[in-house]
Amino acid sequence: MAEYKHGSMDTTEQEKTFNGFIKASIYVAAFSIACLIFMGLVNS
Template structure:
C-alpha cells in the first residue's frame, strides 16, 4: 500500500461541495426568515 504524505491530497472537489453547501444553507435560512417575517406582518 502506498504511503500517504500529509498535504498531498487533492481537495478541490471537497472545497467546491462545501462552498455549495454553505451557499444553500445561507439562502435557505434567509428564505425561512423572510417567510417568518411575512407571516408576522400579515398576522397569520
C-alpha cells in the same frame, strides 16, 4: 502499503461541495426568516 505524504491530497472537489452546501444553507435560512417576517406582518 503505499507511501502517504501529509497534505498532498487534492481537495478542490470537497471544497466546492462544502461551499455549495454552505451557500444553499444560507439561502434556505434567509428564505425561512423572510417567510416568518412576512407572516408576522400580514397576520398582525
